[in-house]
Amino acid sequence: MGHMTSEHRPALPATPPLTERQEARRRRILHASAQLAGRGGFDAVQMREVAELSNVALGTLYRYFPSKIHLLVATMQDQLQHMHATLRKRPPTESDPGARVAQTLMRAFRAMQREPHLADAMVRALTFADRSVSPEVDTVSRLTTAIILDAMGLDSDATPEQLSAVRVIEHTWHSALITWLSGRASIAQVKIDIETVCRLIELTGPQPGLQRPE
Amino acid sequence: MGHMTSEHRPALPATPPLTERQEARRRRILHASAQLAGRGGFDAVQMREVAELSNVALGTLYRYFPSKIHLLVATMQDQLQHMHATLRKRPPTESDPGARVAQTLMRAFRAMQREPHLADAMVRALTFADRSVSPEVDTVSRLTTAIILDAMGLDSDATPEQLSAVRVIEHTWHSALITWLSGRASIAQVKIDIETVCRLIELTGPQPGLQRPE
DNA sequence: CGCTAATCTAGAACAAGTTACAGAACCGAT
DNA sequence: ATCGGTTCTGTAACTTGTTCTAGATTAGCG
Numbered sequence: 016m017g018h019m020t021s022e023h024r025p026a027l028p029a030t031p032p033l034t035e036r037q038e039a040r041r042r043r044i045l046h047a048s049a050q051l052a053g054r055g056g057f058d059a060v061q062m063r064e065v066a067e068l069s070n071v072a073l074g075t076l077y078r079y080f081p082s083k084i085h086l087l088v089a090t091m092q093d094q095l096q097h098m099h100a101t102l103r104k105r106p107p108t109e110s111d112p113g114a115r116v117a118q119t120l121m122r123a124f125r126a127m128q129r130e131p132h133l134a135d136a137m138v139r140a141l142t143f144a145d146r147s148v149s150p151e152v153d154t155v156s157r158l159t160t161a162i163i164l165d166a167m168g169l170d171s172d173a174t175p176e177q178l179s180a181v182r183v184i185e186h187t188w189h190s191a192l193i194t195w196l197s198g199r200a201s202i203a204q205v206k207i208d209i210e211t212v213c214r215l216i217e218l219t220g221p222q223p224g225l226q227r228p229e
Numbered sequence: 230m231g232h233m234t235s236e237h238r239p240a241l242p243a244t245p246p247l248t249e250r251q252e253a254r255r256r257r258i259l260h261a262s263a264q265l266a267g268r269g270g271f272d273a274v275q276m277r278e279v280a281e282l283s284n285v286a287l288g289t290l291y292r293y294f295p296s297k298i299h300l301l302v303a304t305m306q307d308q309l310q311h312m313h314a315t316l317r318k319r320p321p322t323e324s325d326p327g328a329r330v331a332q333t334l335m336r337a338f339r340a341m342q343r344e345p346h347l348a349d350a351m352v353r354a355l356t357f358a359d360r361s362v363s364p365e366v367d368t369v370s371r372l373t374t375a376i377i378l379d380a381m382g383l384d385s386d387a388t389p390e391q392l393s394a395v396r397v398i399e400h401t402w403h404s405a406l407i408t409w410l411s412g413r414a415s416i417a418q419v420k421i422d423i424e425t426v427c428r429l430i431e432l433t434g435p436q437p438g439l440q441r442p443e
Numbered sequence: 444c445g446c447t448a449a450t451c452t453a454g455a456a457c458a459a460g461t462t463a464c465a466g467a468a469c470c471g472a473t
Numbered sequence: 474a475t476c477g478g479t480t481c482t483g484t485a486a487c488t489t490g491t492t493c494t495a496g497a498t499t500a501g502c503g
Contacts, residue, residue: 061458062460071482073484074464081461082460083461143357145353146412148411149412149413152411152413153413180425183426186401189404190399194400198363199366211393211396211429212397212400214429214432218432248500276489277489285451287452287491288493292450296491297489297490297491445502446502447500448499449498449500450498451497451498455494457491458491458492459488462485462486463486464483464484466482468480469479469480469481471476471478473475
Protein backbone atom coordinates (compact mmCIF):
# COMPACT_ATOMS: atom_id res chain seq x y z
CA MET A 16 0.00 0.00 0.00
CA GLY A 17 1.44 3.32 -1.06
CA HIS A 18 1.41 6.60 0.71
CA MET A 19 -1.03 7.97 -1.81
CA THR A 20 -4.02 6.28 -0.26
CA SER A 21 -6.40 9.18 0.18
CA GLU A 22 -4.51 12.22 -0.92
CA HIS A 23 -7.15 13.75 -3.11
CA ARG A 24 -10.28 14.01 -1.01
CA PRO A 25 -9.82 16.51 1.76
CA ALA A 26 -13.38 15.93 2.95
CA LEU A 27 -12.74 12.75 4.90
CA PRO A 28 -9.66 13.54 6.97
CA ALA A 29 -11.33 16.66 8.23
CA THR A 30 -14.06 14.87 10.15
CA PRO A 31 -16.28 17.70 11.25
CA PRO A 32 -16.63 17.41 15.01
CA LEU A 33 -19.97 15.92 15.92
CA THR A 34 -22.25 17.63 18.35
CA GLU A 35 -23.39 15.91 21.49
CA ARG A 36 -26.67 14.81 19.97
CA GLN A 37 -24.94 13.61 16.84
CA GLU A 38 -22.52 11.53 18.80
CA ALA A 39 -25.44 10.09 20.72
CA ARG A 40 -27.24 9.28 17.48
CA ARG A 41 -24.19 7.52 16.17
CA ARG A 42 -23.97 5.45 19.32
CA ARG A 43 -27.63 4.55 19.19
CA ILE A 44 -27.26 3.43 15.62
CA LEU A 45 -24.24 1.27 16.34
CA HIS A 46 -25.96 -0.18 19.37
CA ALA A 47 -29.08 -1.01 17.41
CA SER A 48 -26.96 -2.55 14.69
CA ALA A 49 -25.11 -4.79 17.12
CA GLN A 50 -28.34 -5.71 18.85
CA LEU A 51 -30.12 -6.72 15.66
CA ALA A 52 -27.04 -8.52 14.41
CA GLY A 53 -26.76 -10.32 17.74
CA ARG A 54 -29.90 -12.20 17.06
CA GLY A 55 -30.37 -13.00 13.41
CA GLY A 56 -27.01 -12.13 11.90
CA PHE A 57 -26.46 -10.26 8.67
CA ASP A 58 -29.98 -10.61 7.33
CA ALA A 59 -31.56 -9.41 10.56
CA VAL A 60 -29.80 -6.07 10.30
CA GLN A 61 -32.36 -4.30 8.16
CA MET A 62 -31.81 -0.65 7.59
CA ARG A 63 -35.43 0.30 8.31
CA GLU A 64 -35.31 -1.60 11.58
CA VAL A 65 -31.99 -0.11 12.58
CA ALA A 66 -33.42 3.33 11.90
CA GLU A 67 -36.54 2.66 13.92
CA LEU A 68 -34.72 0.99 16.80
CA SER A 69 -32.30 3.89 17.10
CA ASN A 70 -34.98 6.57 16.74
CA VAL A 71 -33.52 8.01 13.61
CA ALA A 72 -34.97 8.63 10.19
CA LEU A 73 -33.88 6.34 7.41
CA GLY A 74 -32.23 9.19 5.55
CA THR A 75 -30.27 10.10 8.64
CA LEU A 76 -29.06 6.56 9.07
CA TYR A 77 -27.74 6.73 5.52
CA ARG A 78 -26.08 10.03 6.24
CA TYR A 79 -24.14 8.48 9.09
CA PHE A 80 -23.41 5.20 7.35
CA PRO A 81 -23.70 5.31 3.57
CA SER A 82 -24.56 1.63 3.26
CA LYS A 83 -25.42 -1.44 5.28
CA ILE A 84 -21.88 -2.67 4.74
CA HIS A 85 -20.44 0.57 6.05
CA LEU A 86 -22.67 0.25 9.09
CA LEU A 87 -21.62 -3.30 9.85
CA VAL A 88 -17.95 -2.60 9.29
CA ALA A 89 -18.23 0.33 11.68
CA THR A 90 -19.93 -2.01 14.13
CA MET A 91 -16.98 -4.32 13.81
CA GLN A 92 -14.58 -1.44 14.46
CA ASP A 93 -16.50 -0.75 17.61
CA GLN A 94 -16.46 -4.35 18.82
CA LEU A 95 -12.80 -4.75 17.94
CA GLN A 96 -11.89 -1.77 20.06
CA HIS A 97 -13.71 -3.33 22.99
CA MET A 98 -11.89 -6.55 22.40
CA HIS A 99 -8.53 -4.88 22.09
CA ALA A 100 -9.05 -3.17 25.42
CA THR A 101 -10.21 -6.40 27.03
CA LEU A 102 -7.29 -8.37 25.69
CA ARG A 103 -4.83 -5.76 26.84
CA LYS A 104 -5.98 -6.25 30.38
CA ARG A 105 -5.07 -9.89 30.40
CA PRO A 106 -2.12 -10.47 28.12
CA PRO A 107 -1.41 -14.00 26.92
CA THR A 108 0.48 -16.28 29.28
CA GLU A 109 2.47 -18.31 26.80
CA SER A 110 6.13 -17.60 26.22
CA ASP A 111 6.63 -18.21 22.50
CA PRO A 112 5.37 -15.33 20.35
CA GLY A 113 3.54 -17.73 18.07
CA ALA A 114 1.81 -19.43 20.96
CA ARG A 115 0.89 -16.04 22.40
CA VAL A 116 -0.76 -15.00 19.16
CA ALA A 117 -2.60 -18.30 18.91
CA GLN A 118 -3.78 -17.95 22.48
CA THR A 119 -5.01 -14.42 21.87
CA LEU A 120 -6.83 -15.34 18.70
CA MET A 121 -8.47 -18.29 20.40
CA ARG A 122 -9.70 -15.94 23.10
CA ALA A 123 -11.16 -13.71 20.45
CA PHE A 124 -12.65 -16.74 18.81
CA ARG A 125 -14.31 -17.77 22.05
CA ALA A 126 -15.81 -14.32 22.31
CA MET A 127 -17.25 -14.79 18.84
CA GLN A 128 -18.71 -18.13 19.81
CA ARG A 129 -20.71 -16.35 22.45
CA GLU A 130 -22.31 -14.15 19.77
CA PRO A 131 -22.15 -16.14 16.56
CA HIS A 132 -24.85 -14.11 14.86
CA LEU A 133 -23.06 -10.86 15.55
CA ALA A 134 -19.83 -12.38 14.32
CA ASP A 135 -21.61 -13.55 11.19
CA ALA A 136 -22.94 -10.12 10.37
CA MET A 137 -19.63 -8.38 10.93
CA VAL A 138 -17.36 -10.83 9.15
CA ARG A 139 -19.68 -11.26 6.18
CA ALA A 140 -19.85 -7.50 5.79
CA LEU A 141 -16.10 -7.23 6.08
CA THR A 142 -15.32 -9.69 3.32
CA PHE A 143 -18.15 -8.51 1.13
CA ALA A 144 -17.11 -4.89 1.27
CA ASP A 145 -16.07 -3.38 -2.04
CA ARG A 146 -13.73 -0.51 -2.83
CA SER A 147 -16.09 2.12 -1.49
CA VAL A 148 -15.54 0.75 2.01
CA SER A 149 -11.79 0.36 1.73
CA PRO A 150 -10.84 3.03 4.27
CA GLU A 151 -13.11 1.55 6.91
CA VAL A 152 -12.02 -2.00 6.21
CA ASP A 153 -8.45 -0.82 6.41
CA THR A 154 -9.10 0.55 9.85
CA VAL A 155 -10.42 -2.82 10.95
CA SER A 156 -7.36 -4.44 9.47
CA ARG A 157 -5.05 -2.10 11.33
CA LEU A 158 -6.88 -2.83 14.56
CA THR A 159 -6.49 -6.54 14.03
CA THR A 160 -2.83 -6.11 13.21
CA ALA A 161 -2.39 -4.12 16.38
CA ILE A 162 -3.97 -6.88 18.43
CA ILE A 163 -1.69 -9.49 16.91
CA LEU A 164 1.44 -7.38 17.31
CA ASP A 165 0.41 -6.74 20.89
CA ALA A 166 0.19 -10.45 21.47
CA MET A 167 3.60 -10.95 19.94
CA GLY A 168 5.03 -8.50 22.37
CA LEU A 169 6.51 -6.11 19.83
CA ASP A 170 4.52 -3.01 19.13
CA SER A 171 6.28 -1.01 16.51
CA ASP A 172 9.53 -2.68 15.54
CA ALA A 173 8.62 -5.62 13.39
CA THR A 174 10.59 -6.85 10.43
CA PRO A 175 8.93 -6.90 7.02
CA GLU A 176 8.95 -10.67 7.25
CA GLN A 177 7.08 -10.54 10.50
CA LEU A 178 4.57 -8.15 9.02
CA SER A 179 4.01 -10.57 6.17
CA ALA A 180 3.42 -13.35 8.64
CA VAL A 181 0.96 -11.16 10.50
CA ARG A 182 -0.90 -10.42 7.30
CA VAL A 183 -1.12 -14.12 6.52
CA ILE A 184 -2.39 -14.76 10.03
CA GLU A 185 -5.06 -12.16 9.48
CA HIS A 186 -6.05 -13.76 6.21
CA THR A 187 -6.34 -17.12 7.90
CA TRP A 188 -8.24 -15.66 10.81
CA HIS A 189 -10.89 -14.07 8.64
CA SER A 190 -11.26 -16.97 6.28
CA ALA A 191 -11.32 -19.58 9.03
CA LEU A 192 -14.02 -17.58 10.77
CA ILE A 193 -16.05 -17.60 7.60
CA THR A 194 -15.79 -21.34 7.16
CA TRP A 195 -16.82 -21.84 10.76
CA LEU A 196 -19.71 -19.39 10.54
CA SER A 197 -21.05 -21.06 7.44
CA GLY A 198 -20.86 -24.44 9.11
CA ARG A 199 -18.14 -25.89 6.92
CA ALA A 200 -15.49 -26.16 9.64
CA SER A 201 -15.67 -27.20 13.27
CA ILE A 202 -14.38 -25.21 16.18
CA ALA A 203 -11.58 -27.73 16.54
CA GLN A 204 -10.56 -27.20 12.95
CA VAL A 205 -10.43 -23.45 13.35
CA LYS A 206 -8.19 -23.99 16.36
CA ILE A 207 -5.87 -26.21 14.36
CA ASP A 208 -5.72 -23.74 11.48
CA ILE A 209 -4.87 -20.89 13.81
CA GLU A 210 -2.18 -22.88 15.52
CA THR A 211 -0.80 -23.98 12.19
CA VAL A 212 -0.52 -20.50 10.77
CA CYS A 213 0.97 -19.16 13.97
CA ARG A 214 3.95 -21.38 13.40
CA LEU A 215 4.93 -18.89 10.73
CA ILE A 216 5.88 -16.50 13.48
CA GLU A 217 8.54 -18.81 14.79
CA LEU A 218 9.93 -18.96 11.27
CA THR A 219 10.41 -15.24 11.03
CA GLY A 220 12.27 -14.86 14.28
CA PRO A 221 14.20 -11.61 14.68
CA GLN A 222 17.03 -13.45 16.41
CA PRO A 223 18.21 -16.02 13.93
CA GLY A 224 19.44 -19.25 15.44
CA LEU A 225 17.94 -18.78 18.86
CA GLN A 226 14.95 -20.99 18.29
CA ARG A 227 15.33 -24.51 19.46
CA PRO A 228 14.70 -26.98 16.70
CA GLU A 229 11.63 -29.15 16.97
CA MET B 230 -13.92 -31.80 -25.35
CA GLY B 231 -13.71 -33.06 -21.82
CA HIS B 232 -14.15 -36.79 -21.83
CA MET B 233 -12.60 -37.15 -18.41
CA THR B 234 -14.05 -36.67 -14.96
CA SER B 235 -17.72 -36.69 -15.66
CA GLU B 236 -17.96 -38.05 -12.17
CA HIS B 237 -18.81 -34.73 -10.52
CA ARG B 238 -22.42 -34.75 -9.47
CA PRO B 239 -22.36 -32.72 -6.25
CA ALA B 240 -26.06 -33.04 -5.54
CA LEU B 241 -26.00 -36.52 -4.14
CA PRO B 242 -29.63 -37.09 -3.25
CA ALA B 243 -31.42 -37.90 -6.46
CA THR B 244 -29.95 -35.74 -9.15
CA PRO B 245 -32.30 -36.43 -12.01
CA PRO B 246 -30.26 -36.69 -15.19
CA LEU B 247 -30.66 -33.61 -17.31
CA THR B 248 -31.92 -33.82 -20.84
CA GLU B 249 -29.95 -32.42 -23.72
CA ARG B 250 -31.89 -29.17 -23.75
CA GLN B 251 -31.59 -28.84 -20.02
CA GLU B 252 -27.86 -29.31 -20.11
CA ALA B 253 -27.71 -26.71 -22.86
CA ARG B 254 -29.78 -24.31 -20.76
CA ARG B 255 -27.47 -24.80 -17.82
CA ARG B 256 -24.47 -24.05 -20.01
CA ARG B 257 -26.09 -20.95 -21.45
CA ILE B 258 -26.83 -19.70 -17.97
CA LEU B 259 -23.31 -20.29 -16.72
CA HIS B 260 -21.91 -18.67 -19.83
CA ALA B 261 -24.12 -15.63 -19.45
CA SER B 262 -23.16 -15.41 -15.82
CA ALA B 263 -19.45 -15.46 -16.57
CA GLN B 264 -19.91 -12.99 -19.39
CA LEU B 265 -21.79 -10.47 -17.29
CA ALA B 266 -19.41 -10.97 -14.41
CA GLY B 267 -16.49 -10.49 -16.77
CA ARG B 268 -17.39 -6.91 -17.29
CA GLY B 269 -18.89 -5.33 -14.22
CA GLY B 270 -18.20 -7.88 -11.52
CA PHE B 271 -20.64 -8.99 -8.86
CA ASP B 272 -23.10 -6.15 -9.29
CA ALA B 273 -23.29 -6.60 -13.05
CA VAL B 274 -24.59 -10.13 -12.67
CA GLN B 275 -28.27 -9.30 -12.40
CA MET B 276 -30.63 -12.21 -12.39
CA ARG B 277 -32.99 -10.65 -14.91
CA GLU B 278 -30.11 -9.98 -17.28
CA VAL B 279 -28.69 -13.45 -16.86
CA ALA B 280 -32.11 -14.86 -17.65
CA GLU B 281 -32.53 -12.70 -20.71
CA LEU B 282 -29.00 -13.24 -22.01
CA SER B 283 -29.35 -17.00 -21.70
CA ASN B 284 -32.86 -17.07 -23.20
CA VAL B 285 -34.44 -18.50 -20.12
CA ALA B 286 -37.32 -17.33 -17.98
CA LEU B 287 -36.51 -15.87 -14.61
CA GLY B 288 -38.32 -18.68 -12.82
CA THR B 289 -36.29 -21.23 -14.75
CA LEU B 290 -33.06 -19.55 -13.82
CA TYR B 291 -34.09 -19.87 -10.19
CA ARG B 292 -34.94 -23.51 -10.72
CA TYR B 293 -31.42 -24.19 -11.93
CA PHE B 294 -29.67 -21.96 -9.40
CA PRO B 295 -31.70 -21.13 -6.34
CA SER B 296 -29.93 -17.83 -5.71
CA LYS B 297 -27.45 -15.42 -7.24
CA ILE B 298 -24.84 -16.76 -4.85
CA HIS B 299 -25.50 -20.31 -5.96
CA LEU B 300 -25.15 -19.20 -9.54
CA LEU B 301 -21.84 -17.47 -9.00
CA VAL B 302 -20.42 -20.28 -6.92
CA ALA B 303 -21.37 -22.69 -9.69
CA THR B 304 -19.67 -20.33 -12.12
CA MET B 305 -16.57 -20.54 -9.98
CA GLN B 306 -16.74 -24.34 -9.99
CA ASP B 307 -16.82 -24.18 -13.74
CA GLN B 308 -13.88 -21.82 -14.04
CA LEU B 309 -11.88 -23.76 -11.46
CA GLN B 310 -12.29 -26.95 -13.43
CA HIS B 311 -10.95 -25.20 -16.50
CA MET B 312 -8.04 -23.89 -14.50
CA HIS B 313 -7.30 -27.27 -12.96
CA ALA B 314 -7.16 -28.83 -16.40
CA THR B 315 -4.95 -26.03 -17.69
CA LEU B 316 -2.58 -26.24 -14.76
CA ARG B 317 -2.28 -29.99 -15.09
CA LYS B 318 -0.97 -29.58 -18.59
CA ARG B 319 1.97 -27.49 -17.46
CA PRO B 320 3.00 -28.56 -13.98
CA PRO B 321 5.15 -26.23 -11.92
CA THR B 322 8.86 -26.26 -12.60
CA GLU B 323 10.19 -25.58 -9.13
CA SER B 324 11.59 -28.37 -7.03
CA ASP B 325 10.53 -27.57 -3.47
CA PRO B 326 6.89 -28.43 -2.80
CA GLY B 327 6.30 -25.03 -1.23
CA ALA B 328 7.77 -23.23 -4.20
CA ARG B 329 5.69 -25.35 -6.53
CA VAL B 330 2.51 -24.42 -4.75
CA ALA B 331 3.46 -20.76 -4.77
CA GLN B 332 4.23 -20.92 -8.46
CA THR B 333 0.92 -22.58 -9.21
CA LEU B 334 -1.06 -20.10 -7.16
CA MET B 335 0.72 -17.21 -8.82
CA ARG B 336 -0.26 -18.63 -12.18
CA ALA B 337 -3.84 -18.80 -11.04
CA PHE B 338 -3.51 -15.28 -9.75
CA ARG B 339 -2.27 -14.08 -13.10
CA ALA B 340 -5.29 -15.67 -14.72
CA MET B 341 -7.47 -13.71 -12.34
CA GLN B 342 -5.66 -10.49 -13.19
CA ARG B 343 -6.77 -11.00 -16.77
CA GLU B 344 -10.40 -11.03 -15.65
CA PRO B 345 -10.52 -9.07 -12.43
CA HIS B 346 -14.24 -8.43 -12.65
CA LEU B 347 -15.01 -12.09 -13.05
CA ALA B 348 -12.72 -12.90 -10.15
CA ASP B 349 -14.46 -10.27 -8.07
CA ALA B 350 -17.90 -11.73 -8.70
CA MET B 351 -16.83 -15.27 -7.95
CA VAL B 352 -14.75 -14.64 -4.86
CA ARG B 353 -17.24 -12.23 -3.32
CA ALA B 354 -19.99 -14.77 -3.83
CA LEU B 355 -17.82 -17.49 -2.35
CA THR B 356 -17.05 -15.68 0.86
CA PHE B 357 -20.53 -14.26 1.19
CA ALA B 358 -22.23 -17.61 0.84
CA ASP B 359 -24.18 -18.74 3.88
CA ARG B 360 -25.07 -22.21 5.09
CA SER B 361 -27.55 -22.83 2.29
CA VAL B 362 -24.68 -22.87 -0.18
CA SER B 363 -22.34 -25.01 1.91
CA PRO B 364 -22.34 -28.06 -0.35
CA GLU B 365 -21.44 -26.01 -3.40
CA VAL B 366 -18.81 -23.99 -1.58
CA ASP B 367 -17.37 -27.23 -0.27
CA THR B 368 -17.03 -28.48 -3.81
CA VAL B 369 -15.08 -25.38 -4.72
CA SER B 370 -12.92 -25.91 -1.67
CA ARG B 371 -12.20 -29.49 -2.64
CA LEU B 372 -11.27 -28.39 -6.13
CA THR B 373 -8.86 -25.83 -4.75
CA THR B 374 -7.38 -28.39 -2.40
CA ALA B 375 -6.90 -30.76 -5.30
CA ILE B 376 -5.06 -28.09 -7.25
CA ILE B 377 -2.73 -27.40 -4.36
CA LEU B 378 -2.08 -31.07 -3.63
CA ASP B 379 -1.41 -31.55 -7.31
CA ALA B 380 1.16 -28.80 -7.19
CA MET B 381 2.78 -30.38 -4.15
CA GLY B 382 3.18 -33.58 -6.04
CA LEU B 383 1.25 -35.79 -3.64
CA ASP B 384 -2.26 -36.61 -4.65
CA SER B 385 -3.82 -38.73 -1.97
CA ASP B 386 -1.34 -39.44 0.79
CA ALA B 387 -0.90 -36.27 2.78
CA THR B 388 -0.32 -36.10 6.50
CA PRO B 389 -2.87 -34.30 8.66
CA GLU B 390 -0.27 -31.62 9.22
CA GLN B 391 0.08 -31.11 5.52
CA LEU B 392 -3.66 -30.93 5.11
CA SER B 393 -3.75 -28.24 7.78
CA ALA B 394 -1.11 -26.32 5.93
CA VAL B 395 -3.11 -26.65 2.73
CA ARG B 396 -6.21 -25.35 4.46
CA VAL B 397 -4.28 -22.36 5.75
CA ILE B 398 -2.95 -21.75 2.26
CA GLU B 399 -6.49 -21.79 0.94
CA HIS B 400 -7.57 -19.32 3.60
CA THR B 401 -4.73 -17.01 2.68
CA TRP B 402 -5.44 -17.41 -1.01
CA HIS B 403 -9.06 -16.40 -0.71
CA SER B 404 -8.48 -13.58 1.71
CA ALA B 405 -5.51 -12.19 -0.16
CA LEU B 406 -7.58 -12.22 -3.34
CA ILE B 407 -10.26 -10.25 -1.57
CA THR B 408 -7.86 -7.60 -0.34
CA TRP B 409 -6.43 -7.28 -3.82
CA LEU B 410 -9.84 -7.13 -5.50
CA SER B 411 -11.00 -4.43 -3.15
CA GLY B 412 -7.88 -2.41 -3.82
CA ARG B 413 -6.36 -2.72 -0.37
CA ALA B 414 -3.35 -4.76 -1.40
CA SER B 415 -1.07 -4.60 -4.39
CA ILE B 416 -0.23 -7.47 -6.66
CA ALA B 417 3.24 -7.54 -5.14
CA GLN B 418 1.80 -7.90 -1.70
CA VAL B 419 -0.40 -10.79 -2.70
CA LYS B 420 2.69 -12.45 -4.10
CA ILE B 421 4.56 -11.97 -0.87
CA ASP B 422 1.68 -13.29 1.18
CA ILE B 423 1.40 -16.38 -0.96
CA GLU B 424 5.10 -17.02 -0.77
CA THR B 425 5.04 -16.47 2.96
CA VAL B 426 2.25 -18.92 3.64
CA CYS B 427 3.77 -21.50 1.34
CA ARG B 428 6.72 -21.71 3.68
CA LEU B 429 4.39 -23.64 5.95
CA ILE B 430 4.70 -26.55 3.60
CA GLU B 431 8.39 -26.87 4.23
CA LEU B 432 7.64 -26.87 7.94
CA THR B 433 5.33 -29.85 7.76
CA GLY B 434 7.89 -32.43 6.86
CA PRO B 435 6.74 -35.09 4.47
CA GLN B 436 6.58 -38.66 5.65
CA PRO B 437 10.09 -39.51 6.82
CA GLY B 438 12.16 -40.74 3.95
CA LEU B 439 9.47 -40.56 1.34
CA GLN B 440 10.86 -37.52 -0.46
CA ARG B 441 9.59 -37.90 -3.94
CA PRO B 442 11.60 -36.36 -6.77
CA GLU B 443 9.83 -35.58 -9.99
C1' DC C 444 -50.92 -41.17 -30.99
C1' DG C 445 -52.77 -39.41 -26.60
C1' DC C 446 -52.28 -38.69 -21.65
C1' DT C 447 -50.18 -37.01 -17.51
C1' DA C 448 -46.78 -34.93 -14.92
C1' DA C 449 -43.05 -32.17 -14.93
C1' DT C 450 -40.95 -28.19 -16.80
C1' DC C 451 -40.81 -23.72 -18.93
C1' DT C 452 -42.52 -18.95 -19.92
C1' DA C 453 -44.23 -14.43 -19.04
C1' DG C 454 -45.36 -11.38 -15.92
C1' DA C 455 -46.95 -9.61 -11.54
C1' DA C 456 -45.93 -9.16 -6.84
C1' DC C 457 -43.13 -8.87 -2.75
C1' DA C 458 -38.81 -7.67 0.18
C1' DA C 459 -35.06 -4.99 1.50
C1' DG C 460 -31.33 -1.73 0.22
C1' DT C 461 -30.98 2.77 -1.51
C1' DT C 462 -32.30 7.36 -3.19
C1' DA C 463 -35.11 11.56 -3.49
C1' DC C 464 -37.59 15.27 -1.65
C1' DA C 465 -40.46 18.64 0.98
C1' DG C 466 -40.94 20.50 5.23
C1' DA C 467 -39.57 20.79 10.38
C1' DA C 468 -35.90 21.26 13.69
C1' DC C 469 -31.41 22.69 14.83
C1' DC C 470 -26.95 25.18 14.95
C1' DG C 471 -23.86 28.98 14.66
C1' DA C 472 -23.06 33.76 13.70
C1' DT C 473 -24.69 38.29 13.59
C1' DA D 474 -33.57 36.85 19.07
C1' DT D 475 -33.11 36.28 14.14
C1' DC D 476 -31.43 34.77 9.90
C1' DG D 477 -29.27 31.28 6.71
C1' DG D 478 -27.58 27.12 6.02
C1' DT D 479 -27.26 22.53 7.51
C1' DT D 480 -29.27 18.48 9.45
C1' DC D 481 -33.18 15.59 10.59
C1' DT D 482 -37.78 13.60 9.72
C1' DG D 483 -41.34 11.24 7.29
C1' DT D 484 -42.53 9.25 3.26
C1' DA D 485 -42.60 7.78 -1.39
C1' DA D 486 -40.17 5.93 -5.17
C1' DC D 487 -36.78 3.19 -7.37
C1' DT D 488 -33.67 -1.06 -7.81
C1' DT D 489 -32.72 -5.73 -7.79
C1' DG D 490 -33.06 -10.34 -5.61
C1' DT D 491 -36.69 -13.57 -4.86
C1' DT D 492 -41.33 -15.70 -4.93
C1' DC D 493 -45.70 -16.76 -6.96
C1' DT D 494 -49.20 -17.88 -10.43
C1' DA D 495 -51.53 -19.17 -14.66
C1' DG D 496 -51.06 -20.90 -18.91
C1' DA D 497 -48.01 -23.03 -22.72
C1' DT D 498 -44.59 -26.51 -23.80
C1' DT D 499 -42.17 -30.62 -23.29
C1' DA D 500 -40.82 -35.36 -21.84
C1' DG D 501 -41.78 -39.88 -20.83
C1' DC D 502 -44.87 -43.72 -21.45
C1' DG D 503 -48.57 -46.90 -22.52
